Amino acid sequence: MRALLFFASLGFVAAENGLNGWLRYASLPCSGQCRSNLPSSIVILNTTETSPVYVAGTELQNGLKGVYGKRVQVKHNKCKASSSVVVGTVDQYREICGAAKGVPELEEDGFWLDTKGKNVQILGQNERGALYGTFEYLSMLAQGNHSKVAYATNPSAPIRWVNQWDDMDGRIERGYGGPSIFFKDGQVVDDLTRVAEYARLLASIRINAVVINNVNANATLLSPTNLDGVARIADVFRPYGVQVGLSLNFASPQTYGGLSTFDPLDASVVEWWSKITAQVYDRVPDMAGYLVKADSEGQPGPQTYNRTLADAANLFAKEVQPYGGIVMYRAFVYNKLNESIWTDDRANAAVDFFKDLDGEFDDNVVIQIKYGPIDFQVREPPSPLFANLFNTSMAIELQVTQEYLGQQSHLVYVAPIWKTILDTDLRVDHQPSLVRDIVAGKRFNRKLGGSAAVVNVGTNTTWLGSHLSMSNLYAYGRLAWNPADDAQDILQDWIKLTFGLDRKVLDTITRMSMESWPAYEQYSGNLGIQTLTDIIYTHYGPSPASQDNNGWGQWTRADRDSIGMDRTVANGTGFSGQYPDELAAMYENIATTPDNLLLWFHHVGYTHRLHSGKTVIQHFYDEHYSGAETAQTFLTQWESLEGKIDTERYNHMRHFLDYQSGHSILWRDAINTFYHNLSGIPDQAKRVGHHPWRIEAEDMKLEGYKTYTVSPFETASGSVAIVTTSNSTAGTASTKINFPTGTYDLAVNYYDIYGGQSEWKVYLNNREIGQWIGNSEDTFSHTPSIYLDGHSAIRIKFRGVKVHKGDTLKIVGMPNGNEPAPLDYVALLPAGIVD
Structure with a gap:
């Protein structure tokens, strides 16, 4: 950011537990010109205490007091107050204060921030946008940035959601930060304090909706008592501009409603969902909509009745449409497969199931597509479904929770993974077709689009289980707003807000974080072979054999001579042909396939030579040693920050990074030993199996x-x-x-x-x-x-x-x-x- 001030020594705050995330508002020195730049009053243009504008005023008070020790009075509708910060919508400003000079036309949720005049103007297209602008202004101040700016910013897409995989009993599927903040013992919790704190974090990164329950949904959420609880949750989120959405179990009319069927075209089923939807919107008039997972991993769906996925999605879309709701329908649909059939390929599933339905979905249906064709792996190509739906709205599904990527016990900053996908040009019809433009609705002229991320925060004060993992949630919000942003720039803003402005702290955590994904890929699985973790059990530690000989389709097809999925049209599963012509040709040809995706698209011998000149097996050996060596440096780099970070967070992360240094060696040895044993090919450097100490x-x-x-x-x-x-x-x-x-x-x-x-x-x-x-x-x-x-x-x-x-x-x-x-x-x- 512009005119950023760095302070060599800022003093120490009391030990922190991470609860405030990047909204710590830690104290900074301020005198002279700095203090003169601070507003002497706050003017809010809505006095309703549950409005986002009112919340913005409170946030400004707390921020100015926390960062600069300045107590500022909040005034209402006093437009002519001098040296003030004025917060409201453009319409409110025009009604109360007069013409909003210089403010351009804003899109929904967009805002205008102007610090150049005698007053600071923070004006949103709506109240949500005004709150976003407030957090932007406070982010600048908290980073010591007193630049004179005047600019408008609008979201790249209207859908910026997070999905929680919380179960009604309080457990969280793939959750690594403690039990649910929403549910316990089958009901909504009484104390929603943590929900309010989460709402604040989400609003600060411009997230506008949260699905509060697991996609593997429990129909008891639809009971009157629990819907009353959902209403209480929505009341907590609403002042922060965050709408609530619900995941649905497709079979609910039968398993919960007592009907004999859940056929989406059956009149009694349609009527049942109509009544349920009315009950939901009666309690939560601004509910964002429904999220549906069906016909996937044992979940019920329309295929039970030979109905199409569009039949299912449109059933819900018609019910929520009168209320302004949308339906997010997950493209994660696949059947178990037979590995012995060479052409079977789970990666084909999304296009196979959805391509021919393009244009049959109602306009308020959005297909939620995982960024890669399999399942949040350490390296995947973009899902080709992004290039095959021209008349259907889409959203990209990302994963903040590190399910396959170290489960928050390993440092992995995942924004660079997302950027490789978002920045990929799929070249539809030989025209520029960046994934980020496709999912935003810009490439195919769709009104809806955007992103959803699986987040899975819990009651742990670190929210996700590890302090450094919070960079991923922050980065998700920033990229959901503007996917063209740079992953390192985003990271550095987060570091400054979370750990302060010390240059060594900034440089060290930046270096560690930016090295973390490459290192994890090196010691967990490279050349596009996927993360070689146990996919049958916990998805955490190494177990390369578990990838094969099962119906889940995350195969390596490794034997004693060769490895990799042949996904070519000529000899394999045909997956490469699902891409537009230019990418299809690149991936079809082994000579033009990037090494980092070689084993994703091609089945080769262990002695096949890469573009680097190394054989596949030697590359495996070398990369796993290199990745583990990098992981050792994370601990020593972190230890160099002792005394510059508060003791509680320093000790917490030291414990985790010490663990990662050892577990990366376990990964290194396990993968190398497995393939050394399978192939019988020695490591040229004579390291594998040789441990003299x-x-x-x-x-x-x-x-x-x-x-x-x-x-x-x-x-x-x-x-x-x-x-x-x-x-x-x-x-x-x-x-x-x-x-x-x-x-x-x-x-x-x-x-x-x-x-x-x-x-x-x-x-x-x-x-x-x-x-x-x-x-x-x-x-x-x-x-x-x-x-x-x-x-x-x-x-x-x-x-x-x-x-x-x-x-x-x-x-x-x-x-x-x-x-x-x-x-x-x-x-x-x-x-x-x-x-």
């Missing part, structure tokens, strides 16, 4: 411990770990150290499974040098595991341990509950050795 737990002297074969085999060093022989008696593993005398970092790989909290102590010559407890289910955000596997594997490190050759190393593990104090290996690492 490790001591395998099964090779130690065991008392009260026994060996245990881990599955998947690659998630244990040497495929074997040790567990206690009893769930109530401690086990001991000991060994003589045969390494040279010196100072080492002592790393212990163990497993922390759900259902118990074991305790371990490590001794050197009977002198305790460290202890820990297996409580990761309480301290990290990812889904816990009940197995010894890549999800539960974890590494702890004790630094600067002085060791003499011949010393006795001993680890004592005390089991607890179902957790038998599992151990994998110990590594003694000289300075500079990652292992």
Whole structure:
């Protein structure tokens, strides 16, 4: 931003828990010219306390007091007050204050911000826009920016939604930040304080609607009691300009309503939905609309009655249309497939199901399309469905919650992934056709369009489970408003608002965050093979074999000689032909397919040479080592900020980044070991399977411990770990150290499974040098595991341990509950050795 001021030393605030996100309004020094630039009064043009304009006045009061310690009085309709900030709509200004000179025509939700005159003008096309402009002005002030500006800004698209996958019992599917802020025990919660705080965050990034329940919907949300609760939720969101939407279970007329059918063309079903919709809008007159997931992953849908997806979507569209509502119909529709059939391909599903229905959807139906053809993977091409619907409104579906990308326990700034998709030119009819212009409705001249993101905030004070993961929510809002914005610029605004203006803090977190997606791709799955995580269980740790031999269609088709999906028209599934001609030709030809999507489009031998000159298998080995090495730097970079970030947030993120440094090594070793074992091709650098500084737990002297074969085999060093022989008696593993005398970092790989909290102590010559407890289910955000596997594997490190050759190393593990104090290996690492 313009004229940004940096302060070398700003003093310290009290420890922060993350609840305020980027709206901390942290104190900045201000004197002289700075103080003269601040308004002496706030004039709001609507005195209704539940209006967004009134909320804007309160926000300005709090912001000016928090950032600059200035107490400013709010005045009502006093247009001639000098040195004031005036907030309202353009129409309100004209009615109360006179002509709004210089203000251009604004689109819905747009705003005008002018700081050049004697008064600051913040004028919205509507009250929501006025609130957005207020947050924009406060963002400038909170970054020390007192520039004189006058500009208008309008949203790229009208739909800027978030989807919550909250269940009625309070759990959240793919939620990593605690239980639901909306539901508990089948009902809407009584205390909606956190909902109000969430509404404030969403308004500040210009989100205009929130779907509050899981797309795998529970029909009991439609009970009178729960609809009354939905009304209370809507009342909390409304002053912030955020509308509420609901996910529907397609079979509700039968499972909840007692009808014999849920056929979308049956008159009784239509009548039932009409009555329900009337009940909803009677309670929430401004409800945004419905979100529907049907015929996907076991969810009921119109195919049960041989009806089309358009029949289903239009049923709901006709019901909400009189109220101004819209229907977001998810394109995530697919059937289980047979991997043995070479032409079967889940990536084809979206186009197969929706292309021929183009033009049959009502005008208030928006097809919500995941950014890639599979499922939020670390690298996918854009969904070709974006280039196949010319007469149907579309919205891109993104995922803030890091389901396949480290579940907030790993730092992954995902905005650069989204930008690669949004900025892709699909070249429809050989004309410029950026994905961002297609989903905004601009390319095919549609009135509706935009974006939706799966967010899944919870009751954790960090909202998402990790402080740094909040950059993804902030970035989503910014890109939903203007998808042409730069991912790094967005990130840096977030850093300044969240952690302050110290230049080292800004540069360090920028570097870490911008390196995080490339690093995660390197150590989790590259060349377009997808994220090689466990897709059957938690979607978290490594398990490449789980990708294949199932009906889910996220296949690698890896065997001992070759790997990758053949998606060509000539020899494969035909997927490449779903793109417009120019992209189809590029992806069809292995010579013109980018290396980072090679295995997405082509099935090749492990010795196939990339454009870089490396073989596929050597690229795998090298990239996984490189990614893990980068992940080690995140911790050391963060530690360089000690004293520059408040203690609570510093310690929280240090804990997470320390964990990621160890888990990235687990990923590295698991993937490399798996493909080394499968292909039989050695690593030219002789790293894979070679760990000279490790001591395998099964090779130690065991008392009260026994060996245990881990599955998947690659998630244990040497495929074997040790567990206690009893769930109530401690086990001991000991060994003589045969390494040279010196100072080492002592790393212990163990497993922390759900259902118990074991305790371990490590001794050197009977002198305790460290202890820990297996409580990761309480301290990290990812889904816990009940197995010894890549999800539960974890590494702890004790630094600067002085060791003499011949010393006795001993680890004592005390089991607890179902957790038998599992151990994998110990590594003694000289300075500079990652292992």
